[in-house]
Amino acid sequence: MDAAFNHILIAVDLTEDARSVASKACALRTKFSATLSCTHVIEPLSLAYGGDVPMDLSTIQEQLQETAKLQLNEFAEDLDIPEENRHLVYGRPETEIHSLAEEIQADLIVVGSHGRHGLALLLGSTANGVLQGSPCDVLAVRVGE
Numbered sequence: 001m002d003a004a005f006n007h008i009l010i011a012v013d014l015t016e017d018a019r020s021v022a023s024k025a026c027a028l029r030t031k032f033s034a035t036l037s038c039t040h041v042i043e044p045l046s047l048a049y050g051g052d053v054p055m056d057l058s059t060i061q062e063q064l065q066e067t068a069k070l071q072l073n074e075f076a077e078d079l080d081i082p083e084e085n086r087h088l089v090y091g092r093p094e095t096e097i098h099s100l101a102e103e104i105q106a107d108l109i110v111v112g113s114h115g116r117h118g119l120a121l122l123l124g125s126t127a128n129g130v131l132q133g134s135p136c137d138v139l140a141v142r143v144g145e
Contacts, residue, residue: 012039037104038086039087039088041093
């Protein structure tokens with residue numbers, strides 16, 4: 001059984017908690033001399049609000065996109081992640097993270113987890129969603145404590 005990781009994907013929400021997730025991923029990158037990629041998934045506002053908002057959300061969505069792009073680039077630059085390994089994608093986080101992991105042939109996904117228990121965990125968090133059906137190993141880093 002090969003325990004080495006060759007390509008690590010960090011999936012971040014671009015909050016302060018992302019730094020904790022990044023430090024674990026960077027330690028693994030160093031240990032295994034792995035390639036490091038990062039992603040942030042923007043969930044379309046129409047999905048988040050169920051399409052029940054009686055207004056055009058495209059301007060707000062564009063602003064969110066621009067802000068996320070700037071934040072992701074700043075985050076990735078601090079970690080020496082090359083531009084071609086930075087991925088800003090749209091859709092449901094767990095679905096898009098799985099698809100990207102397959103596309104780039106990642107063998108480890110690193111995500112933050114707020115360590116929810118009981119019903120909150122069953123009702124779903126992004127980390128739990130990524131774990132279910134993942135094409136590779138997943139490391140959930142406890143954050144927000």
